[in-house]
Amino acid sequence: MLRAALKYSYLNAKTRTMHARRLKPSDWHILETTKDPPAFLRYLSSTPYAPWVSRLLSARQQDHEQFERFIFAALFDDYRKIIRSIPDNDSLGLVRALAARFEAENLKIVLRALFSGLKKSQVSHLLYPLDQKLSSLPFNSLWKQDSLGDAVKFLAETVYGPMLRHALSQVDAQGRIFPLEMAIDIVCFRQINSAVHGVRSRRDRTSVVDVVNSYVDVVNICHVARIRFVYGLSAEEALNYSYSGGSLTIKGLHALARAKNLQALIKLLPLGMRLAAEGTEDIPGLRMALEDWLLRRMRRAFLGYPFHLGVQVAHLIEKEIEVRSLVRLFQAKATQYQMSQAELVPGILLKSGDSLGGEGVVQAG
Amino acid sequence: MSRVMGILGDFKLLHLINISETRLGKLGYSAGxxxxxxxxxxxxxxxxxxxxxxxxxxxxxxxxxxxxxxxxxxxxxxxxxxxxxxxxxxxxxxxxxxxxxxxxxxxxxSRLSMLGPADIDFERLSRLRFVYCTFGVLPADNMPRLEESLSDIHHSLITISRNRDRFVLAAFCLNEDREVLERALKSAFFKEIEIPSGLKGTxxxxxxxxxxxxxxxxxxxxxxxxxxxxxxxxxxxxxxxxxxxxxxxxxxxxxxxxFGKIDHTYLVTGWLPIEIFPRLKDAIMKATRGRAIVESVDPEDVREVREGIVKIPILFNNPLLIRPFEKLTSLYGTPSYREVEPTVFLALSFVLLFGMMFGDVGHGLVLFIAGLYVFRRLYRYMDYGIILMECGVSSMVFGVLYGSIFGVEDIIPAIWLHPMKDINRFMMFSVYIGVGMISLGFILNIINMLRTRNFQEFLSAGGVVGALLYWLLAGLGIRYVMAGPPAPVEIMAAKVISAVLLLVMIVERPVRAILRRRRERGKSKSTRAEQGIASMVIESIIEALDSIIGFLANTVSFVRVAAFALTHAALFAGVFAIADMVAQGSGRGAGYWLTLVAGNIVIILLEGMVVSIQIIRLEYYEFFSKFFRGGGRPFQPLVKQEEVR
Amino acid sequence: MNYKNILGALVTTLLWAMPSLALAAENVEAASDGSAKWGYIGAALAVGSSTIGAGIAVGLVGAAAMGAISERPEVSGRALIFLGLAEGIAIYGLIIAIMILGKI
Known part of the structure; x- marks a missing residue:
């Protein structure tokens, strides 16, 4: 215990302080009732997101595309802080694998641009602002490639290389870039899975496996549901495109993929998720319910024994959900799309007085 | 015009000023x-x-x-x-x-040889009626999911060969299930091996x-x-x-x-070292057959330079022996044009301190030889070779003074002292060196202030007053060490003078602010929020106290010179002790000499690294911080050798 | 980081060991019968182990304090109080050593 305490004392205190800076339920209520984007931003400047909002305002970009980029910089700041003080190399690998999801998103955007012949200037505002610490892909050289085939050859040495090569033949055969995007995501989650099982300390590993599996399960279920019911592909394709890792088995995923409609799929979910998702009628609702369930599990990581890696990973996932909810809320305001709060923000963020979270460990003043 | 461009390129020592930075450029007269x-x-x-x-x-x-x-x-x-x-x-x-x-x-x-192990007969394949067959390559990781996804139809996946991360497969299914198989294969990134139709034989x-x-x-x-x-x-x-x-x-x-341009006339402006100007003038006159005007202007006469908009770039001009230390100076900052160039002082004090801390004839010789090798052979690291050689020479000199060759202290007599034996004297000597360097720092600061005509800090803790106070205190300290406690008269005089100096230090900023306000009371009100007088006074008091503590700390910091010289000697003692233990076992044979050599190498590397870092720290924090303000612009000539690519 | 904790522990140990060393030196001539040596050993053990404990405690608390303060500087007051609590553990050992050495 002493060794773990020595390893994690700094990082634990830092992460909990970061965790205490989440938005409070009152913040969410006020944000919902703001009239328009400027008012939203003004209120947001009084929360811990102030530095990024001021950066957004000074760049004079108020449309919702740019908002997403600037607010995600808050999340990457947390990633960078945790990466800077992580004690072990294998733990570092896990956090970087989690950050690699955003690198994968950027890669997808770049490849999509190459595929459709768009130039860098048209697309660069959609990219996540990652820096050297979080992403080691050579994006600058990637833009210099002339075609998709060249880009895939250029990436042959990276972790995405072999899968991309295989997927490229499908791209040529199908004439669309969908297989390439699927391949990138599959590689990404495979990396996360191997990083999770590569954590050496047993205590760290059990806590992290718990947290990351829940997260991957939620992502996987939404992914399979979307492939089946939104893109309309068949069950075998849904199964093959699903991600590795998580606590669902391949047979379980196949059963989910074979479900005829959303309700049938929900009935096949494990008990906790089933209860959370009961009664949802569409994919966004399913996603919201599952995020709610996920947040409850993340909060559990902060109870009990404090000196393990699960605290850091849980915080990062929680923060990501918070940032995504903020972006959704802002986009609804900016496009004046009428949606209720429940459809944009996971319910648990709005509940106050919850002993699982609430005000955090270290209070202000 | 082009010919002039050619000449300027040949000269390679012209730093062009971007015309848009000057008045003409702002009026729009720049050449496109x-x-x-x-x-x-x-x-x-x-x-x-x-x-x-x-x-x-x-x-x-x-x-x-x-x-x-x-x-x-x-x-x-x-x-x-x-x-x-x-x-x-x-x-x-x-x-x-x-x-x-x-x-x-x-x-x-090569494609067909992937199918080699199966030795398929293509004619038989083409005659299949109820079964659909395809060959291809599958990433190994996707195999479990593919198997599971096909579990609803009759299928057969036969592995023809496999290596670390790919399978070469033959996939079979009934004709009616062909779509399912194809969908599953394509979502598992199965890459089909294309076989041209009409092949005969195996x-x-x-x-x-x-x-x-x-x-x-x-x-x-x-x-x-x-x-x-x-x-x-x-x-x-x-x-x-x-x-x-x-x-x-x-x-x-x-x-x-x-360049600037008005109709057919071009205007080229740039910085040039003074010595090169006559040659450039001649060459341009010749090339343009007298149709050019070449003027040189003293930087001070240009309004932009006086107001600080355009900075005069600096080009280091040091002799070969001092040039390697320019890197160290640039690491701290680029000196501005008017400041004293500190590299000479840096070089001399570095070499002196290195010798003091690393004094040994044998080690100095090793460094010198290493530096010579690097200087001759490795062109890129020529600078480091020169530094090594200079430090080696200095160590050798101090080795003679300490009387130590490779740690053996009996062979030559110590012309000055043995560090281990005269510890107190040695420590006092290093404090004297410290006092000297800090005084030098103060003097350079004063010179800088005179040269840049910036008299804001003149009377403050960093300027003349601070220097005087420091010399007073240092003088008292040295007197105490050398000749016992000072006489009461001297103590009284010291108290009075230091009180006066401290008062001046504390009071100068508020007084100047008051005078400035009096002067400006008639004119327009200043818009900047100014500090109150009281807060200025308190700030000055704290600054004065801080600088006095700083004097003490900086001076005592130089004791590390003595400490490192002592550790150098002590490490030798340690190496000899270990070697003697080895010798006790097996006599003065190969093991003994091997230990000695290994120990000496360790000492050179370890001490060398640590000593250089400590000297750099001393230079930066005790010496440079007194006078070096930086903020200059380096000189960038028109065509650099490596840039023509 | 691991080595920062160890460094903190070492420094604290050294800082607290010095006064007790000084005290012990003063009292060397005091007693000469056999039981005195056990007293000295007891004093040394008291100071030594308490400073090791204080070192570990300060290392942990200091690292956590650094983490919290770097995120949120308002927390520094409370964090330093915790640090003082940890440092005080060494004083307990010193008091015992002084009491022992006083009796010898």
Missing amino acids: VPSDLLDRYDNVLKSIASLVRELEIKGPVPALEKAPIPDKDIFYMEETLADMENQVSGCLVRGREAAKELVKTEELI VSEVIEGLKEQLPALERKAHQAREEKEAFRERFQKALLLMREKAFMARLLLEAQSK
């Missing part, structure tokens, strides 16, 4: 970059690049003797390139086709047949290659030279964007 000429050069460069690539020309970059004249040389280049391209094109096309044929056949052979037979076609194809490709070689021989030198010229011309054209 002649874009059509630039485009033509770009095209020329592209054609050269593609020719170089096709003919696979490699080789050393030729040096240009004369700078090109951009608008004349372009015509010659375009003509020659067109000619070359004509000659080469036919040969290139033939070579490409032959290579393509060869590659196609070889690819088919896999090995087909491969044999294809292999027989190979020699003829290879001969054709070889022929084309030989033709290409011939062309390469002919054109290599000319192409490389033309490329360098084109690069250089383009660079000169781009530099034109920094």
